[in-house]
Amino acid sequence: MRTYLVTGGAGFIGSNYIHYMLDKYGDEIRIINVDVLTYAGNLENLKDIEQLPNYRFIRADITDKEAITKIFAENDIDRVVHFAAESHVDRSIHNPEVFVQTNVLGTAVMLNAAKAAWEREDGSFLPGKKFLHVSTDEVYGSLDEDGGYFYETTPYAPHSPYSASKASSDMLVKAYIDTYHFPANITNCSNNYGPYQFPEKLIPLIINNALHGKKLPVYGDGKNVRDWLYVMDHAKAIDMVQELGCLGETYNVGGHNEKQNIEIIHIILDVLREKLPDSDPRKAQISEDLITYVEDRKGHDRRYAIAPDKIKAQIGWEPETRFEDGIRKTIEWFFENEDWMANVTSGDYQKYYEEMYSNRK
Numbered sequence: 615m616r617t618y619l620v621t622g623g624a625g626f627i628g629s630n631y632i633h634y635m636l637d638k639y640g641d642e643i644r645i646i647n648v649d650v651l652t653y654a655g656n657l658e659n660l661k662d663i664e665q666l667p668n669y670r671f672i673r674a675d676i677t678d679k680e681a682i683t684k685i686f687a688e689n690d691i692d693r694v695v696h697f698a699a700e701s702h703v704d705r706s707i708h709n710p711e712v713f714v715q716t717n718v719l720g721t722a723v724m725l726n727a728a729k730a731a732w733e734r735e736d737g738s739f740l741p742g743k744k745f746l747h748v749s750t751d752e753v754y755g756s757l758d759e760d761g762g763y764f765y766e767t768t769p770y771a772p773h774s775p776y777s778a779s780k781a782s783s784d785m786l787v788k789a790y791i792d793t794y795h796f797p798a799n800i801t802n803c804s805n806n807y808g809p810y811q812f813p814e815k816l817i818p819l820i821i822n823n824a825l826h827g828k829k830l831p832v833y834g835d836g837k838n839v840r841d842w843l844y845v846m847d848h849a850k851a852i853d854m855v856q857e858l859g860c861l862g863e864t865y866n867v868g869g870h871n872e873k874q875n876i877e878i879i880h881i882i883l884d885v886l887r888e889k890l891p892d893s894d895p896r897k898a899q900i901s902e903d904l905i906t907y908v909e910d911r912k913g914h915d916r917r918y919a920i921a922p923d924k925i926k927a928q929i930g931w932e933p934e935t936r937f938e939d940g941i942r943k944t945i946e947w948f949f950e951n952e953d954w955m956a957n958v959t960s961g962d963y964q965k966y967y968e969e970m971y972s973n974r975k
């Protein structure tokens with residue numbers, strides 16, 4: 615039975631990945647989820663699987679060397695899938711330090727602990743051990759509106775404290791690969807959307823605000839482009855890279871689905887109108903009039919677009935969920951899980967929203 619150590623498994627992508635893996639492999643695998651439970655970590659995301667004998671949650675900080683070393687010492691870990699990070703660009707602009715702490719130092723601790731557990735006396739690594747570092751397309755910087763794509767060979771040019779911290783963590787992984795022949799892969803993925811996404815990110819924020827008749831804040835001119843990928847397609851890509859990828863390689867993961875932010879907002883409003891029954895009083899307040907242009911994000915990257923050619927050619931992965939289907943599934947999930955949204959938007963979220971949006975002109 616193969617044992618996975620998943621970091622950040624209580625967050626958005628991590629919890630979807632754990633669901634994906636347990637659905638796919640059942641009790642052929644064991645998953646240990648290590649998460650410190652920041653504002654973004656939520657054990658409700660895993661309620662349906664928490665009783666499984668082959669799943670275990672450990673609350674620990676990835677920057678806590680002792681705690682992480684102990685987890686490796688007590689468990690024969692075969693695979694690490696490293697999601698844990700501070701992930702929100704706007705928060706990184708307000709408070710960069712924790713991004714360096716978690717994303718850079720935390721990754722160094724994870725790498726060191728895995729290396730210590732898996733390295734043999736002659737400097738080679740135990741066979742079958744693999745570390746996958748989950749990263750982002752934002753490390754490549756920004757593209758022009760009229761063309762170009764991010765390839766694995768595109769030079770790094772991060773702009774935000776978030777992307778700079780992720781770029782630094784990628785560099786550490788690359789250094790371990792080059793220096794020690796450490797058995798790792800990196801995936802650089804585009805914007806994800808789907809169930810369990812925290813409503814600080816564009817898609818769940820717009821869904822939640824529209825349902826409450828609140829303003830829909832659009833940064834700048836709304837024409838920034840992101841390449842959206844349904845989260846379960848990302849989960850599948852991670853698994854395929856770890857099983858079929860060439861160790862030491864980086865793979866770009868993307869949806870071939872570029873859209874301007876303003877287009878995304880119009881689509882969400884249309885789908886909400888389509889899905890809400892006429893008898894639902896919220897339907898009447900869903901309106902384009904809620905769209906409000908606000909001060910732009912500082913250093914706002916104009917366009918991201920991944921070329922997922924290498925992962926398709928070498929591994930056979932390609933995006934499966936069309937955006938029209940993925941966004942409907944996502945909105946249906948939010949309808950069926952209104953308590954989830956109510957819980958995550960109570961308390962501290964209100965304070966966050968006030969701080970982030972009340973001063974935007």
Ligand code: NAD
Binds near residue numbers: 622626653697804812
């Ligand atoms: P998220 O913010 O939803 O979840 C992050 C998780 O990490 C949370 O459960 C949090 O509690 C945990 N965590 C944070 N600091 C920790 C620490 N010090 N120790 C242990 N756990 C800690 O993030 P997400 O959107 O699910 O992103 C997951 C990973 O994927 C990140 O590394 C991110 O950079 C990367 N990524 C995200 C996207 C996207 O669109 N969301 C796209 C590409 C790559």
Ligand code: DAU
Binds near residue numbers: 703817840918
């Ligand atoms: O590209 C991958 C990255 O995608 C991940 O690495 C990050 O972890 C993830 O947060 C995401 O970063 P973005 O900054 O692209 O995502 P966000 O949802 O914050 O914003 C998407 C776009 O929408 C961006 O151009 C900013 C804009 N936006 C966002 C918010 C929250 C708005 O116009 N209004 C908003 O209120």
